[in-house]
Amino acid sequence: MESNNRFDKEYEVQYEQHWEKLQQALDDDNLEGFRSEFLDMHPYDQAMFFMEQEKAIRLQIYTYLSPEEIGDIMESMDEEDTQVLMAEMDPRFASMVLAEMSADNAVDILNELEKDQVASFLTIMDKEAAEEIKQLLHYEEKTAGSIMTTEFVATYKTYTAQQTMQQLKEDAPEAETIYYLYVLDKDKRLVGVLSLRDLIVANENTLIEDIMSEKIVAVSVGKDQEEVAQMMRDYDFLALPVVDFQDHLLGIITVDDILDVMEEEASEDYSKLAGVSDMDKPHDNAFVSARKRLPWLIILLFLGMFTASLIGRFEETLNQVAVLAIFIPLIAGMAGNTGTQALAVAVRGLANGDYGKQGKAKLVMREACTGLINGIVCGLVITLVIYLWKDSIYLGLLVGISIAATLLVATLAGALVPILMERMHIDPAVASGPFITTINDIISILIYFGMATVFMGFLT
Amino acid sequence: MESNNRFDKEYEVQYEQHWEKLQQALDDDNLEGFRSEFLDMHPYDQAMFFMEQEKAIRLQIYTYLSPEEIGDIMESMDEEDTQVLMAEMDPRFASMVLAEMSADNAVDILNELEKDQVASFLTIMDKEAAEEIKQLLHYEEKTAGSIMTTEFVATYKTYTAQQTMQQLKEDAPEAETIYYLYVLDKDKRLVGVLSLRDLIVANENTLIEDIMSEKIVAVSVGKDQEEVAQMMRDYDFLALPVVDFQDHLLGIITVDDILDVMEEEASEDYSKLAGVSDMDKPHDNAFVSARKRLPWLIILLFLGMFTASLIGRFEETLNQVAVLAIFIPLIAGMAGNTGTQALAVAVRGLANGDYGKQGKAKLVMREACTGLINGIVCGLVITLVIYLWKDSIYLGLLVGISIAATLLVATLAGALVPILMERMHIDPAVASGPFITTINDIISILIYFGMATVFMGFLT
Structure with a gap:
């Protein structure tokens, strides 16, 4: 898309100007000049600039910025970039940075490190921050617990709107989101939820319990992150509370973390469809890439050998009618294509929860019919083409019937396997x-060679 | 995941109780009973209940609810479900429902209808709502304009914090989000942005221009929705302003709409990888499914015929050494697998903007090396296996070298094509x-038959 408004254009110009000034300040070792330019940018842009630099320059920049400022940048970074930083920072400085970050993001970073590294970071870290992080580290990866943050705003049902607003003004700078307030009873159990919108329009002396909603949608701490994302999308929430089995409020999950989860899960499904178990990172070298993909390829190689040995059993047939070999890739290819289509439809549908128990039976029936229709159409086309090309109606019928039968079975397999x-x-x-x-x-x-045995008499 | 807390359990129990009571109320034609139960549920759950009913029951429910209440349900629905409702509602009632919905969602629904249907809905609709919808209908599908809403909260830079808060209390019930306030100058151009958080912690008499941020990230109205989603994810915004080429604020895009866009785009990429141009809907019957998938299959059928005719050129070779045919699917299959892996990595990387100009050259180089490594490993394995199986080192070498060369070229092709x-x-x-x-x-x-010609002397 072309940039055709002031913001896009200005943004680019600003960006380049920032860039030049920053480089200049670094060359001149001008701390003040660098800071005033750098801190004027959005953390995401700061991160982009930062990762473009050589390691030596980054080491220089660390000395210019506070742990909190570096923490802000790291919150805007990809996982792999944060790992680069963690490896090159002085451990004491790194632990200060982690302590300044929101606990959920710090945990994401620590989850990628070795256990003893994590332990040593936590030892030198500020005690309060370390405690908070330790609590979150307990939760299994990819569960609600691992993506929640503990920096939420809570109030009590006996407070008034004004008291709550006062409380909010104090908590606001630290909290991850202030747009939902969670209402607790005296045992600190979650009993209600209140949006900031409702608080703002409320009369100052109203009691929270009179305006809060008791229809709470909460998730338990062990819930899978993909299900959490699905709930957030369905219900259009900006944040979801996370509770333990006694309904104590443990944390909240905000929508910005869910955007990352959705991206991650979509990438994962996509790579699995392509047979790449673990997606290559842009910085991976060829050896890392090869190691990631080889296991699949070797498995498929042996499955392919099995296919070859199957054909080997028909070597006698092939010796008599060599022309049969010509159509092997065509038939196998069509089976693969139609199977992948059916697979994608089924996998996507299952992931979206589109199919109940009855729905699944209906899906299988539909795929069988779809396979039959596609098989008959493709079979007729190919019979005609081969008849015109090779002038043999029997060869045409053999390939056509094989394609029709193959498409039916392959489509069905694509739906049944998932x-x-x-x-x-x-x-x-x-x-x-x-x-x-x-x-x-x-x-x-x-199917093909089975059919060929039937047609043998007409082909030789 | 098991439900192991009060909310999950309670939720299910509540759900079933609601369900039963609702069914009972419908059977008794008990309007009041139905309304009090139904309106107590979240719109998403209302939508789920609604779509589970037979058409006759839905027609009964329409008479129980106001256009605004039906509008709330439709905002929580999938596109296909809204189309079902649009077709069965009385047109006059439907136009009242559309008028009550937020304009961006009404436009999404209208965009799926025929042009003359849209025109007739707009004619009988409330004038003000029709105007708003007409404005949005101008924008192309899948652009920022088509997913934005015009219900935002704006203030002026010369207002105080208190004045703005007052204004906000009035606008809050209507606005799509109140968590960002957009600051305009006297010509109604966007000059700043203010989060509700900043407004809340500000002193009452502070001027907006003193607390607003001038670092606005805005998108132009024609920007592709996928890019908007990317920006929102990178910058962690809850809403983004949309402007025209003169910086007039036209609307805002909120994060809940972006969740839907991300889901849609992920589904799209996934289906394309599988060769399903337009993903099947759960309610599609076999004929609709078949029609969607057949075009691809027919194209692939003719490409497959081309492959077959290529092999046909080597019929003489095959007649002499029938054993060659055995390995055709293995080699073609490995080429397909490795190509799909490389393709997925490249497509994902390009979509995420991971690769700059230099990055692309590096990606191609890496894929070439990856293909070479994988080719050599798989080639050695297969040579050994065939040597042991068929006791022919020449056949083993032929297949091994072919696999190695094929994997190199196919991996490269997978990266180069996207x-x-x-x-x-x-x-x-x-x-x-x-x-x-x-x-x-x-x-x-x-490659395989080229190699075979070289090895011919050793094989016969």
Whole structure:
């Protein structure tokens, strides 16, 4: 998209000017000049500038900024960039930075380190911050507990609107979000929720319990992050409270963290469909990339060998009618394509919770019919083309019928495999494209050579 | 995940109780009973209940609820469900419902209808609402303009904090979000932004221009929605202002709409990778599904025929050494798998903006090296296996070298195709798995039979 308004244009110009001034200040070792330019930028832009620099320059910048300022930058960074920083910072400085960050983000960073590294960071860290982080470190990765923050605003149901507003003014600078206030009873159990909007329009002397909503949607601390994201999307909340089994409020999950979760989960499903278990990072070198992809390729290689040995059993047939070999990739390819289509539809549908128990049976039925329709259409087309090309109606019929049967079975397999995996409590997204393609290769070859044996008399 | 806290359990129990009471009220035609139960639920749950009912029951429910109440339900619905409702509601009632919805969501619904239907809805609609909707209808689908809402809170830079707070209390019930306030000059141009948090902690008599931020991040009205989502994720905003080319504030985009955009775009990339241009809906029947998938399958069928005709050229070779045919699916399959992996990495990376100009050259280099490493490893494995299985070192070498060369070229192709597509201003995600698989089929067969001609003397 072209930039056609002042903000886009100004933004770019500002950006370049900032950049130049910052480089100049670094060259001149001008601390004040650097700080005034740098702190004027959004943390995301600060992070972009920071990661563009050589390591030597970054070491210079650390001496210019406070741990809190570095913490702000790290909150805007990708996981891999934060790891670069953690490795190059002085450990004492790094622990001060972590202490200044919001606890949930600090935990994300620590979760990527070795256990003894984490322990040593926590030892030298400010005690209060370390306590908060230790609590969050207990929670399993990818659960509500691991993405929640403990910096929320709570009030009591016996407070008035004015008292709460006063409390809020004090808490606001620290809190992750102030747009929802959580209402506790005297045992600190969550009993209500109040949006800032409701507080603002309320009369000053109103009691919180009279304006709070008791229809709380909360998640338990062990809930899967993908389900949390789904809930947030469905209910359009900006934040969700996280509670333990006794309804004590442990933390909140804010929508900005959910945006990252959604991006992460979408990337994950996408890579699984492509058969890349762990997506390559932009900075990975070829050896790292190769190591990530090889396991899949080796498995598929052996499955492919199995396919080859299947065809090997029909070597005699091939020796008699070599022309049969010509259509092997076509039939196997079509089986793979249609299977991947059906797979994607089923995996996406299951992830979105589109299909109930009855829905799944209906899905399988529909895929069977879809496979049949597609099979008949493609089969007719190919029979005609081969008849015109090779002038053999029998060869045409053999390939056409094989394609029709293959498409039916392959489409069905594409839908059934993820459903069965879900029933076995395996994430259906693991049923990747290459996997279903290889299964369908095998199916298609059995069908094709099975048919060929039937047609043998007409072909030789 | 098991529900192990009061909220999850209570929620389910509440849910079932609601459900039963609602059904009972409908059976008894008890309007008051129905309303008090129904309006006690979250709109998302209302929508779930509503769509579970038969059409006849839904027609009964329409008579129980006001257009505004139906509007709230529709805001929580999927696109396809809203279309069902639009088709079955009385047009006059439907236009009243649309008028009550927030304009951006009403436009989303209208965008799915025929032009003359839209025109007739707008004619019978409340004038003010119709005007607002007409303005938004101008904007192209999937741009910032089409997802923005015009219900924002604006203030002027010469106001005090107290005046603004007063204004806010009036606007709050209507506004889509009150957590950012947009500051205008006397020509109604956007000159600053203020978070509600800053307003709350400010002194009552402070002027807005003294506390507002002038570092505005705004998007132009024609910007692609995917880029808007990216910006929101990077900068962690809850809302983004949308301006025209003269910096007039046209509307805002809130984070809850962005969650839907991200879900939509992720689904789209996922389906493209699988070669399903338009994802099947759960309610689609087999004919609709088949029609959506057939175009791709037919294209791939003809590409497959091309592959077949390529092999046909080597029929003589195949007649002499039928065993060659055995390994065709293995080699083509490996090419497809490795190509899809490289494709997914490149498409994801390009979508995330991970690669600059230099980055792309580096990516291609890395993929070449990755392909080489994977090729050598897989080639060695397969040579060994075939040597042991078929007791022919020459056949092993032929297949091994072919696999090595194929993996190198196919990996490179997987990375190059999306990069070239991006350069030609085509969405790289269009380079789907089946497409790259078919290209790689062709490459692999040329390499394999090319090699076979070299090895011919040793094989017969």
